[in-house]
Amino acid sequence: MNSDIVTRFAPSPTGFLHIxxxxxxxxxWLLARHYGGKFLLRIEDTDRERSTAEAVEAILEGLQxxxxxxxxxxxxxxxxxxxxxxLAENLxxxxxxxxxxxxxxxxxxxxxxxxxxxxxxKYDGRWRDRDPAEAPPGAxxxxxxxxxxxxxxxxxxxxxxxxxxxNGQLDDMILVRSDGTPTFMLSVVVDDHDxxxxxxxxxxxxxxxxxxxxxxxxxxxWSIPEYGHIPLIHGPDGVKLSKRHGALSVGAYRDMGYLPxxxxxxxxxxxxxxxxxxxxxxxxATEWFTTENLGKSPSRMDFAKLKSLNGHxxxxxxxxxxxxxxxxxxxDLPEEKKQRILTGMxxxxxxxxxxxxxxxxxxxxxxxxxxxxxxAETAEILRKISFLLSSxxxxxxxxxxxxxxxxxxxxxVSFGKIAGSLRNAxxxxxxxxxxxxxxxxxxxxxxxxxxxxxxx
RNA sequence: GUCCCCAUCGUCUAGAGGUCCAGGACGUCGCCCUCUCACGGCGGCAACACGAGUUCGAAUCUCGUUGGGGACGCCA
Numbered sequence: 001m002n003s004d005i006v007t008r009f010a011p012s013p014t015g016f017l018h019i020x021x022x023x024x025x026x027x028x029w030l031l032a033r034h035y036g037g038k039f040l041l042r043i044e045d046t047d048r049e050r051s052t053a054e055a056v057e058a059i060l061e062g063l064q065x066x067x068x069x070x071x072x073x074x075x076x077x078x079x080x081x082x083x084x085x086x087l088a089e090n091l092x093x094x095x096x097x098x099x100x101x102x103x104x105x106x107x108x109x110x111x112x113x114x115x116x117x118x119x120x121x122k123y124d125g126r127w128r129d130r131d132p133a134e135a136p137p138g139a140x141x142x143x144x145x146x147x148x149x150x151x152x153x154x155x156x157x158x159x160x161x162x163x164x165x166x167n168g169q170l171d172d173m174i175l176v177r178s179d180g181t182p183t184f185m186l187s188v189v190v191d192d193h194d195x196x197x198x199x200x201x202x203x204x205x206x207x208x209x210x211x212x213x214x215x216x217x218x219x220x221x222w223s224i225p226e227y228g229h230i231p232l233i234h235g236p237d238g239v240k241l242s243k244r245h246g247a248l249s250v251g252a253y254r255d256m257g258y259l260p261x262x263x264x265x266x267x268x269x270x271x272x273x274x275x276x277x278x279x280x281x282x283x284x285a286t287e288w289f290t291t292e293n294l295g296k297s298p299s300r301m302d303f304a305k306l307k308s309l310n311g312h313x314x315x316x317x318x319x320x321x322x323x324x325x326x327x328x329x330x331x332d333l334p335e336e337k338k339q340r341i342l343t344g345m346x347x348x349x350x351x352x353x354x355x356x357x358x359x360x361x362x363x364x365x366x367x368x369x370x371x372x373x374x375x376a377e378t379a380e381i382l383r384k385i386s387f388l389l390s391s392x393x394x395x396x397x398x399x400x401x402x403x404x405x406x407x408x409x410x411x412x413v414s415f416g417k418i419a420g421s422l423r424n425a426x427x428x429x430x431x432x433x434x435x436x437x438x439x440x441x442x443x444x445x446x447x448x449x450x451x452x453x454x455x456x
Numbered sequence: 457g458u459c460c461c462c463a464u465c466g467u468c469u470a471g472a473g474g475u476c477c478a479g480g481a482c483g484u485c486g487c488c489c490u491c492u493c494a495c496g497g498c499g500g501c502a503a504c505a506c507g508a509g510u511u512c513g514a515a516u517c518u519c520g521u522u523g524g525g526g527a528c529g530c531c532a
Contacts, residue, residue: 012532047531104530111528120458120528142530160461169459169528177530184532207460208527231462231525238524266468269481273469276480295469298525302467305482315495351494361493401491419491431493 005037008197009063009070010077010188012044013055016249017062019301020203020233020241023267027201027230029068030268030289040195041070045078046187062250066260067282075195077187084182084190087220088143088175096219097175099141100127122171125149140178145219147172153211158228158291160204165211173212185209189216197225201291204229228291230271231298241301253306257329257355259317262310270299279312311353319345325355326362333366340365344441347433364427365441371425371454378421379455384411385418386452395444401436426450 007028011021032039043059045051063070091097102110102123111121128146148167155163175186182190188209192200207229217224235241241248253263265280272295274280274288314322323342327333333341341348341362352358374382388407392400408415422435426447432438439447 010532014532044532050531100530102530107530115457118457122458122528140530163460165460171528174530179530181530183530188532203526204461205526206532209532211460229461234525236467240525269468271468276470278468278481297462299468302482305468308482311495347494353494404491414491416491423492429492433493435491 003036005032005035005199006040006196007032007037007199007201008040008042008192008195009068010042010044010191011059012047012050013052013059014047014050015055016058016251018248019250019253019267021059022062022066022068022250022263023233023270024202024230025063025068026066026264026267027272027289027294028199029070030285031199031201031291032071033286034289037199038071039069040072040197041074042191042195043074043076044184044187045076046081046182046184048078048181051078058249058251065254066250066264075191077191080187080191080194081182083194084187085176085180087190088182088186091145091175091219092143095146097143097145098128098172099132100144100172100174101132101136101139101141102127103136103139120169122169125172128172142174142178143176144172144174145216147212147215153214155207155210155214155227157207157210158226159201159294159296160207160229163207165208170211170215173215175216185212185216189213189220189222192225193217193220193222198223199226199228201228201230201294203232205232228294230294231296233270234298234300236300236303238300257325257357257359258306258310259313259325259355262306262313265309265313266302266306269305270301271295279309307353314349314352314354314358317349319349322349322355322358326358329355329359330366337366340441340443344433344437347437351433361433364429364432364438369426369428369450371428371450373454374421374425378424381413381418381421382425382451382455385422386448386455389439389444389451390448392444395440395447397434397436397440400439404436422451425454 009021009025009028011017011025029039031037041063043056045056060074088097092099100123107123110124114121123144127144132141147170151167152164153167153170155165157163173185174183176182191197210227210229214224233241250263254260261282264282264285268280268285269278272289272293274293277284280288319342322345323338326341327338344362344365348358348361352361373379385404385407388403389400392403404418405415407413408418419435422439423429423432426432426435426438426442442450
């Protein structure tokens with residue numbers, strides 16, 4: 001492969017961007033970028049019943065969020081319908097395809113019989129050489145490919161290796177429906193050819209389709225793209241990832257507070273590896289990604305690993321960006337509180353593995369809090385600390401800690417006890433960022449207020 | 457049912473005949489660090505599905521078994 005490589009992602013807009021689709025898109029994108037080729041986007045909206053504008057929007061948004069950008073404008077398959085049908089009709093004229101007048105009931109019957117006999121259910125080709133004049137009156141025909149009945153169709157898959165299927169296994173597929181619209185089989189092949197696509201990474205649920213695609217490419221005499229079929233992503237229980245696993249759409253991952261770079265990194269490691277590397281930046285991925293390291297065994301989505309990865313990217317993320325992500329979840333905040341959060345962000349992001357956890361952790365800076373009156377011993381400590389801190393001018397985490405530590409040593413009061421008392425007075429919580437860090441974030445006025453609030 | 461694919465720790469995987477009584481990461485357990493929690497550091501537990509071959513030698517090659525997955529639409 002080289003810089004002439006053209007890959008594509010071709011989702012059908014019948015719903016959100018599926019996480020598995022996102023991985024497919026990522027792999028194709030990576031491959032194109034690696035070789036300096038092109039990555040195209042095609043919306044396969046030939047099924048008008050199920051395709052929606054909202055779904056198109058959701059898919060584009062999902063890709064953008066993951067920072068997977070396509071070259072040129074997306075191609076809408078529906079806009080190319082005329083060309084697809086025209087080509088099919090040409091094939092009929094050339095005797096390479098034919099009209100079939102079978103009714104749905106007839107086909108149903110055929111499949112039932114085949115299954116009963118232990119054969120693979122398929123169309124028997126009964127109209128292949130029959131005179132269309134014998135067609136039942138008024139019946140609308142489909143166009144079927146006159147597929148080879150002898151020999152094998154061979155696929156040299158860049159992931160799976162050589163796979164051979166006997167042509168007897170494949171039936172004469174429908175190219176154009178009885179309503180005159182082209183099928184997926186035809187459209188995909190024509191569009192891939194017209195768009196110059198020469199490399200296709202896709203889920204291995206498409207594997208059997210590929211043999212049909214190859215037959216169509218052959219009948220047109222077009223060159224066949226390289227294919228790589230990657231195993232599907234399964235849920236934690238080993239079955240195909242579905243709604244019941246919760247997180248199916250990339251939007252769901254965003255809602256759960258994951259960062260796009262973490263999602264990409266996680267997806268990248270599902271079915272692809274580069275030695276022992278785990279945390280892989282987009283730049284490194286682009287440099288390293290080839291089809292050679294694609295695995296052929298199915299993998300399960302590991303949410304624990306995603307979370308760990310996300311924690312890594314959270315810690316590395318820009319503070320202002322994290323604040324923006326946080327505000328996107330909870331709405332805008334007064335300037336003063338935003339400032340507090342920003343000041344405390346380093347401590348916050350170190351503890352939160354998702355934006356949702358960041359939100360929970362940041363509550364100490366968002367919620368107003370006044371501690372209830374403490375017990376006598378604690379009150380005594382707080383009174384002394386309050387007195388000490390009131391004279392502190394350098395209200396920084398470092399200095400505050402230094403002063404309190406000195407006090408602790410001098411008076412022989414346990415530092416842990418002091419810190420615990422402060423934590424409680426400041427937040428009323430057991431788990432928080434460091435107390436001096438919080439003091440700095442609150443500022444002297446609010447910090448002093450909280451410490452002494454319960455003392456009166 | 458038919459066809460196709462897959463098979464290393466719980467999970468993601470490294471491994472392309474000897475360097476593997478199998479390495480990394482996540483998770484888990486223990487310890488250290490420590491103002492709580494995290495982070496970080498150190499260590500433990502934990503896998504080549506099974507059975508035959510081929511070979512001086514197999515996680516790596518072949519066959520079979522078992523297990524898992526996918527496809528069999530006038531959906532894509």
